[in-house]
Amino acid sequence: MSPVAPTGTAPTGIGLVGAGRIGSSHARLIATRVPNARLVAVADVRPGAASALAGPLGAIGHTDVGELLADPEVEAVVVTAVTEAHAGLVEAAAHAGKGVFCEKPAGLSLAEIDRGIAATTEAGVAFQVGFNRRFAAEFAAARAAVDAGRVGTPQLLRSLTRDPGLVDPAGVPPWTIFLLTLIHDFDTLLFLNPGAEPVSVYAVADALVAPGFKDAGLLDTAVVTIRFDNGALATAEASFSATYGYDVRGEVFGSGGRLEIGGGPRRQLAISDADGRHVDTPRGDTELFPEAYAGELAEFAAAVREGRAPAVTGHDARRALSIALSCIASVRSGGPVDPAVVAATIDGRVR
Amino acid sequence: MSPVAPTGTAPTGIGLVGAGRIGSSHARLIATRVPNARLVAVADVRPGAASALAGPLGAIGHTDVGELLADPEVEAVVVTAVTEAHAGLVEAAAHAGKGVFCEKPAGLSLAEIDRGIAATTEAGVAFQVGFNRRFAAEFAAARAAVDAGRVGTPQLLRSLTRDPGLVDPAGVPPWTIFLLTLIHDFDTLLFLNPGAEPVSVYAVADALVAPGFKDAGLLDTAVVTIRFDNGALATAEASFSATYGYDVRGEVFGSGGRLEIGGGPRRQLAISDADGRHVDTPRGDTELFPEAYAGELAEFAAAVREGRAPAVTGHDARRALSIALSCIASVRSGGPVDPAVVAATIDGRVR
Amino acid sequence: MSPVAPTGTAPTGIGLVGAGRIGSSHARLIATRVPNARLVAVADVRPGAASALAGPLGAIGHTDVGELLADPEVEAVVVTAVTEAHAGLVEAAAHAGKGVFCEKPAGLSLAEIDRGIAATTEAGVAFQVGFNRRFAAEFAAARAAVDAGRVGTPQLLRSLTRDPGLVDPAGVPPWTIFLLTLIHDFDTLLFLNPGAEPVSVYAVADALVAPGFKDAGLLDTAVVTIRFDNGALATAEASFSATYGYDVRGEVFGSGGRLEIGGGPRRQLAISDADGRHVDTPRGDTELFPEAYAGELAEFAAAVREGRAPAVTGHDARRALSIALSCIASVRSGGPVDPAVVAATIDGRVR
Amino acid sequence: MSPVAPTGTAPTGIGLVGAGRIGSSHARLIATRVPNARLVAVADVRPGAASALAGPLGAIGHTDVGELLADPEVEAVVVTAVTEAHAGLVEAAAHAGKGVFCEKPAGLSLAEIDRGIAATTEAGVAFQVGFNRRFAAEFAAARAAVDAGRVGTPQLLRSLTRDPGLVDPAGVPPWTIFLLTLIHDFDTLLFLNPGAEPVSVYAVADALVAPGFKDAGLLDTAVVTIRFDNGALATAEASFSATYGYDVRGEVFGSGGRLEIGGGPRRQLAISDADGRHVDTPRGDTELFPEAYAGELAEFAAAVREGRAPAVTGHDARRALSIALSCIASVRSGGPVDPAVVAATIDGRVR
Structure with missing residues (x-):
């Protein structure tokens, strides 16, 4: 069950990076099944891909992830780009002061994950990995x-x-x-x-x-x-x-x-x-396990809002x-x- | 699965009458699990009951159902009052031009249900009964x-x-x-x-x-x-x-x-x-069957918004x-x- | 599980009447899966039917049930004839002093079953009905x-x-x-x-x-x-x-x-x-339930040998x-x- | 299902060596649930153990396995002795011209099993191992x-x-x-x-x-x-x-x-x-899997009677x-x- 957002608390604004299969699924879940999250923007380097996904869901599409990270309404980032880009995006999000949820694996080397942990720790933002089970x-x-x-x-x-x-x-x-x-x-x-x-x-x-x-x-x-x-x-x-x-x-x-x-x-x-x-x-x-995907995103949105560590962290990654x-x-x-x-x-x- | 509301379509404004066990459950579902519906108001004759339920969900509480029916933001009514009051509320909602979802049974006599069917048909509003299975x-x-x-x-x-x-x-x-x-x-x-x-x-x-x-x-x-x-x-x-x-x-x-x-x-x-x-x-x-309760309410909200008959009607009742x-x-x-x-x-x- | 026959106790000699589908199944079970029973004879009015079943199982075939009942090695009778003949065969077996297992129904009227109960009671022999479940x-x-x-x-x-x-x-x-x-x-x-x-x-x-x-x-x-x-x-x-x-x-x-x-x-x-x-x-x-068929026949053979009422009686019938x-x-x-x-x-x- | 012994074919006479837990279970199965086998004798070095098991099952008890192997009514041997004795008993049975069923493992070295295979092959007798599954x-x-x-x-x-x-x-x-x-x-x-x-x-x-x-x-x-x-x-x-x-x-x-x-x-x-x-x-x-234990013993008795290799052989062992x-x-x-x-x-x- 997605948690009930406390009355008066705005849903967490989410920017999603990577409009592929799992990115599209997450974007739709955020827009329709995760009450404490709000899809603000989608970025994808492929021309038109972000807009095609974001538009019908009431969000903005970008081809430049920098624009997404610069959007003050984007409070936190969901990384669903190709695997090789995961670690760099985790760091970039952290440097922009955004909490980050990264699809697994959060990096292709221990050093990459360590850098992600360091960057998010330093920025004081949440770092969650997509172990949905x-x-x-x-x-x-x-x-x-x-x-x-x-x-x-x-x-x-x-x-x-x-x-x-x-x-x-x-x-x-x-x-x-x-x-x-x-x-x-x-x-x-x-x-x-x-x-x-x-x-x-x-x-x-x-x-x-x-x-x-x-x-x-x-x-x-x-x-x-x-x-x-x-x-x-x-x-x-x-x-x-x-x-x-x-x-x-x-x-x-x-x-x-x-x-x-x-x-x-x-x-x-x-x-x-x-x-x-x-x-x-x-x-x-x-x-x-449909509830697992909505559940991990709701947990991420809640952790960002509450300024606490999420249930699955970079250390788990x-x-x-x-x-x-x-x-x-x-x-x-x-x-x-x-x-x-x-x-x-x-x-x-x-x- | 709750349907995805088309972008640009506002959720259906719901007024719920009867803040008992099933009414409270429905109200919470509408507020948190039914994206195409919005809980606007709750009415219950017992002093404080409606407000206690409505408040934390961001809705207004009434002790007088007439006030709820008079609220223009209430586009449709969910009847979860005591059984004996069902049929009268169905008619009252129809006369106020609101679609109505009524918990089962929609009446305690065939004549009562017939009056509900007649009233909603005449008003051109949806009439759904709570056969959630x-x-x-x-x-x-x-x-x-x-x-x-x-x-x-x-x-x-x-x-x-x-x-x-x-x-x-x-x-x-x-x-x-x-x-x-x-x-x-x-x-x-x-x-x-x-x-x-x-x-x-x-x-x-x-x-x-x-x-x-x-x-x-x-x-x-x-x-x-x-x-x-x-x-x-x-x-x-x-x-x-x-x-x-x-x-x-x-x-x-x-x-x-x-x-x-x-x-x-x-x-x-x-x-x-x-x-x-x-x-x-x-x-x-x-x-x-948790999805059944959210599902019937989403169907009702959609039928009201789309001006069509719901999947379960007064005739089924x-x-x-x-x-x-x-x-x-x-x-x-x-x-x-x-x-x-x-x-x-x-x-x-x-x- | 079929019961273990006490050492020194001979298996109960069985005569089976009616070599149809269920009769053939029971005959084979008695010959191969019910250690405390021994198939002695089979009777069937259709020429050759009894011998065709009995021969390969080491038993004698009769077309005249009277011969089967007259065989002193036949201690007890299993009735698998056509339904209409059940009640008469129960009585005949009882009059011959043999215990009787009758496929269901043991009669087509309460009076028939009452006569079977009376005859077997008077003869002091077991009367079991084929409620195998x-x-x-x-x-x-x-x-x-x-x-x-x-x-x-x-x-x-x-x-x-x-x-x-x-x-x-x-x-x-x-x-x-x-x-x-x-x-x-x-x-x-x-x-x-x-x-x-x-x-x-x-x-x-x-x-x-x-x-x-x-x-x-x-x-x-x-x-x-x-x-x-x-x-x-x-x-x-x-x-x-x-x-x-x-x-x-x-x-x-x-x-x-x-x-x-x-x-x-x-x-x-x-x-x-x-x-x-x-x-x-x-x-x-x-x-x-393969064990159920062997089990009811083993119970019958044991009841006959031990001179006691079987687990399912004429009263149950x-x-x-x-x-x-x-x-x-x-x-x-x-x-x-x-x-x-x-x-x-x-x-x-x-x- | 145990096979039906062809009419006129005597059950295979079995001598069982080792009256422990599994030996007792096998002996009782042979005596009551394996129609094509007959328990002739049991041997166990512990005084009284063989007789205590064999007696109630109508078989003879020995403390000397040589006596069991010398009994002409024993056509085949079931080895349920302690593991260390398996291989030697397989060979002894083969040398006595008896088919042998050996509980697993049929030896504690490949050489032991090879000797068992060689001895049974030379004697032209069946060699089965107790892989009951x-x-x-x-x-x-x-x-x-x-x-x-x-x-x-x-x-x-x-x-x-x-x-x-x-x-x-x-x-x-x-x-x-x-x-x-x-x-x-x-x-x-x-x-x-x-x-x-x-x-x-x-x-x-x-x-x-x-x-x-x-x-x-x-x-x-x-x-x-x-x-x-x-x-x-x-x-x-x-x-x-x-x-x-x-x-x-x-x-x-x-x-x-x-x-x-x-x-x-x-x-x-x-x-x-x-x-x-x-x-x-x-x-x-x-x-x-109760049928598995009776089934493997019935297969062994049949293979001995028919002079053929059993379904699970020394090579499988x-x-x-x-x-x-x-x-x-x-x-x-x-x-x-x-x-x-x-x-x-x-x-x-x-x-």
Whole structure:
């Protein structure tokens, strides 16, 4: 549920940078489903793209992000540009004194994220990263159950993402499966095993869906094993080609019981016919947990208004990226790696 | 999903009459979750009740409904007053030239509903009744599946409502189980068996939860059998004391298959412990299908703005009430009744 | 689970009368899945039918049931002949001093069942009727849960049977839906509402699957409402044409909770593909609860060996038939009937 | 389903060696649920143990296994002795000319299994290993679905075993989690990814349930990643302390869809009360898939009678053990290992 804005409090003015698929979705949510936020402006370097999105939503379009950042009605920025531009935009927003919500990953190196953390800290503005699953009702309730001790000490965890279809293998940059897809699962595992740090990461990955693109660096199927400092063992798993729909699931097995997240339909409708009993499954990420996307944006708008840190911070972005980078190191070395060692040795972008 | 208001179109100004439980819920939804509606005013005869609700939501409180109806910013009225006042308020709103959304039942006699239909028709304003299940994702999808022929011709239908608790038996007027509770199920059966009319209704009911109140006319458990003119046989069932939560389910069995609605959790979280595998169930009606309540109000605001008939009309209110009245006639006579005969012979309120 | 025969105890010698579909199924079960029973002989008036079934199972075939009854190795008789012959065979078996298991219904009039009860009582032999659902794991566990007070006092019950296909409408005698199909549901409702007696029965039925056979007396869709003397209200429902498989379900709603029986697959295998998530459903009655058929025969063999009454008796046969006959009376009269009045006035076969 | 023994074919005479928990379970199944097998004798070195089990089941007890092997009525041997004795008994049975069914693992080194394969091959007798999951309805149906191409090419697989309780950590020998528990999952993964061979195995394991026994070599929690030569990536996971019951599940994700095995109850009974909706979960391995234990024994009896190889052979035992040994090597080395290399270098028992 989006929070009710206190009466007399104006919605937070939002400027959104990047009018692509997820940017368009966020812009529409802000305009229609996030009562404590107001879409003020959209920027996109492609001529006309920002206006086409912003116009029908009552906002202004820019091709120059500088104009958006200069708009005093823009109190905070939502970054949905291409991945490579994320870190620079976080810093630019911070320097303009705006809070910033950045789609994951918030950078392609730990150094980039550290600069984003430093810039937003110095500017005293909010810095949130788009780990939306934390705002899905199931994952939030699972964490609450862990906190309440319902499953005891976590011992085995699992998180998986299976995307319904790899549309254009040629357009997928190397390591996307770790940096953009599994990074959600890494955050989920950190979220559901609170306080624990990874001590060992082992990743295997292959191009099973589009083998012809393996030489170009595309990996479309991966399994990751993570060992945490509280003893818990976790697996994360992803594929880019789930024929049956968007499949996101989680599991926490502990000394006192087990939590299962996902795996069934949210809509309680089943059809039985001569072929058995069927339930639909969602096909898109924005369709899977609709409240999660509105929820993370509402949290961001509220944090900006209230001058406090949001529920998911740059530090969370850094922790998840550290695991993703460790996966890349593991695939390269063929064995398990220690994330602390990886962090100390990798300081540039991996792609 | 609430519809996106076209840019440049102002939200519909709403005046809400009756600041009780459901009125408060509707008022909060309008203020925070229905972008195409705006809460302008609340009226309640109890001193302070309207202001207490309206104030924090940025609206005006009245004790005199006449003042609310006289406010030009109030374009449409939501009636959530006590049941006995529904029909009069529908007429008053129509006479003031306002569209009207009325909680179910829209009247306690067919004549009352007929007057509401006549008044709103004459005034050329929208008249919607609060059959919210039509706006729940599952029921809407079930109807779409019926329309698409997924289950063939409906032959057996079922709709049930089990409320989690009878708080105050003394406060429940006679025939409530038919007029206020099962009326939802009657509308659901009409909705899922489109075009069919009931030709026979048989009801059995008893006071099993609070037997001490049976003499006062309280019936808390009921089973109804309805025969439709397309041959379909339907059952509706209600109880006022489901220990395990709010339980609303539907089923359509047809020549080509079966549809099941409800019966499981919407939230995909299961906890397994030494006592087995558990899933939570919702405990309140406004918790069961949250989108349904926002959805019906958004539809009403849109119908008012667009000057068209809403998706659920006074005629639907009349059809469901006709079955509820037939149930009362059946319990009184001890046998099945023909709704057409009941309609022709009962012209006053049944309570 | 079939009981383990005590060491040194010979399996009960069984003679089976009627080598049709269910007879063949029972014969094979006795020969292979019921360790405490031994198939000695099969009788069927159709030349060759008994031998064809008995031979491969190591038993003797007869065309004359008298020879089977005269065989001293036949300690007990399983009656799976045509319905019209049931009652006469029960009496004949009793007069021959054999315990008798009779497929449902054990007679087509209360008088027939009374004669069977009298004959078996006089002969001091077991008399069991084929209400197999009592031996299905789910229904047995549901009764245990009711007995343990897990749902409090039963208030609303439901039992339904949907058969996957009406193969030959012309071959279905009148009232089959009540006498052969719903009689299972009537027994289930009596089983799950222990100690209660029906005080009112109302039935509606129609020929929706094969309308052309309605004039010949075939009803293929029915809904029955039963009121019990403990206040509980029950519905039973049947159809002869479930496209999606054999569907048997039950429900007990009580003052303390709810029991659901059936509705899902027993085999834990789900397949997800581009059309959603699918689970198989069983298509035949002997496939639905396989342990129930072996279980009822093992109980019969044990009761005969131990000289005690079986778990389901002629009295249970009588109680369920009384409800079936009341349904027929209700359909004929168009209103609810009192089973006690029906029992007092109907003394011949209804077909 | 147990197969029907052809008429005139005597059940296979079975001698069982080892009257412990699983031996007692198998003996009772043979005596009561496996029509094509007959329990002739039981041997156990502990005085009285064999007779106590055999007597009530109509079989003979021995303390000397040589006497059992010398009994001409014993046509085949079921080995349920302590793990360390498995391999020697397989050879002894083969030398006595008896077919042999051996509980898993069939040896503690590849050399031992090779000797068992050689001895049974030379003697021309059946050699089956107790990978019972292949006989569970779900797993058998899953393999059939894979064979039928329902999920396309397997890309991601999972198999897990969670045991409800570690009763006596002190009594658990080192590496049990791989050699006795996960060996089921390794066989399952080989079974569901037919024709594929493992090329890399990585295992992490810890003592999370009983940390005090870690120094003694007890590992109670493990996660294994296996890479197959057809590209498929698999995880296997085990824990010795599932509070909620015996949890066995499998999953096959492929280019065409997904198969899920397990995860729900087999018994279709749900109870809803004030704490939500509950279903029971089985607590013991022999309770989880009862037909699987009878099924594997019936298959063995049939293979012996028909003089053919059983459905699960010594070669299957060798393949699964090879993965288990690779896990041990992986835990020792801290990195992934190649099973072919492990097989070439480890030739003695690992414990």
